[in-house]
Amino acid sequence: MLEASSTVARPGGPGVFRTAVGPIAVIGVFGMTLGITYPLLSRMLEERGVSGTVIGLNGAMTPLGMVLTAVAVPALVRRFGAWRLMTAASAGTSVIMALFAVTDNLALWFLLRGVLGSCAVAMFILSETWISENAGVTHRGRLLTAYTSVLALGFCIGPAVLSVSGNSKPLALTLAVVSPVLALWPLWTERARVPSMRASGRVPVAALARQLSVLLVAVLAVSVFDAVTLQFLPLYGDRSGLGSGQGELALTMLLVGQMVLQFPLGWLADRIGGRAALMLSLTVGAGGALLLPTVMDSGPWLWLVVAVWGGVAFSGYALVLSILGANLDGEDLLMANTAFAVVWGVGGVVGPPYAGAAMDIWGADGMPWSLSLLWILALVTAAAALAARTRRR
Secondary structure, three states, rough: OOOOHOOOOOOOOOOHHHHHHHHHHHHHHHHHHHHHHHHHHHHHHOOOOOOHHHHHHHHHHHHHHHHHHOOOOOHHHHHHOOOHHHHHHHHHHHHHHHHHHHOOHHHHHHHHHHHHHHHHHHHHHHHHHHHHOOOOOOOHHHHOOOOOOOOHHHHHHHHHHHHHOOOOOOOOOHHHHHHHOHHHHHHHHHHOOOOOOOOOOOOOOHHHHHHHHHHHHHHHHHHHHHHHHHHHHHHHHOOOOOOOOOHHHHHHHHHHHHHHHHHHHHHHHHHHHHHHHHHHHHHHHHHHHHHHHHOOOOOHHHHHHHHHHHHHHHHHHHHHHHHHHOOOOHHHHHHHHHHHHHHHHHHHHHHHHHHHHHHHOOOHHHHHHHHHHHHHHHHHHHHHHHHHHHHHO
16 A cells, blocks of 8 residues: 555645535535435336336446546546536536436436436546645545545435435425535635646656555445445345334444544544554454344344444545545546546446345345455455565565
């Protein structure tokens, strides 16, 4: 992994928190929009009599759009600038959600979901680079976990709107159209703080070559974990004998853990280092997946396990961003974040079919077992990299 000896200097102090307001506000409202789209669009298709297979394929278009578009983001930044690109992605998302409300053309829905992924990946890459560029060394872990916590909160608000409103599609669609427009306000007021994201020195090729596989595997594990739990955790609860609605409650507790526990792990990373905190996150990811089948009928212990599992395991993504931000800046950091966005999109595409196949082969417990395999792979890869660095020293 990248080491402190190559850390890129950043301004520190209390003022660094002020620079994080913009990207955190932007990603919060954008996360709320995406949180609405997954359950809302699936329900709208189901009411039209569309098969589950087609609904699943339509949902996969968003991460596929992310994968196909991510590689173009650095070139678009060079051509138009980061601020203009984020503004266009936010406004474009609002237009896309409005089109969902006025057309029933299924082929067009596939195209719109793909373009939605394109807008989303631009917002993710650029807001992550924005906050990493401005974060000070002593605050980076906390700022990035605050960023991902607010993103998780946005994803929670979306489904909650449907639940509280009795699945009111007009209200949900209105919110989905308006939310991206709200992101334009912090983009405008904080435009002077958006970094240029240009290269400012040599890319540490040797260091990246040593560590890229470690971080990519970690990102893949978190991405698959996120996609699989969102789609299958309620179903897993049903198949494991939980009562009606208890599977959804388990997912809610997992998302609550993501909101509450990421910032403490970021605080810990600022004190013990990003590498050590990432090892802890990967260990909890693997351990939680292996423990899940044994606590499904344990009452309150189940809610505690899924909350800790969700919060600490999902923090791995923010910790990866923290490790990168400590060593790269400008276009170098942008390129690295782009690579991780591609891997995240791949995880979103392949994760649900991977876990679904495991459940077909091994039964309900195939879901946590399939996740544990990826977490263990990431943990072994990270441990091997750490051992190799220790030998070199």
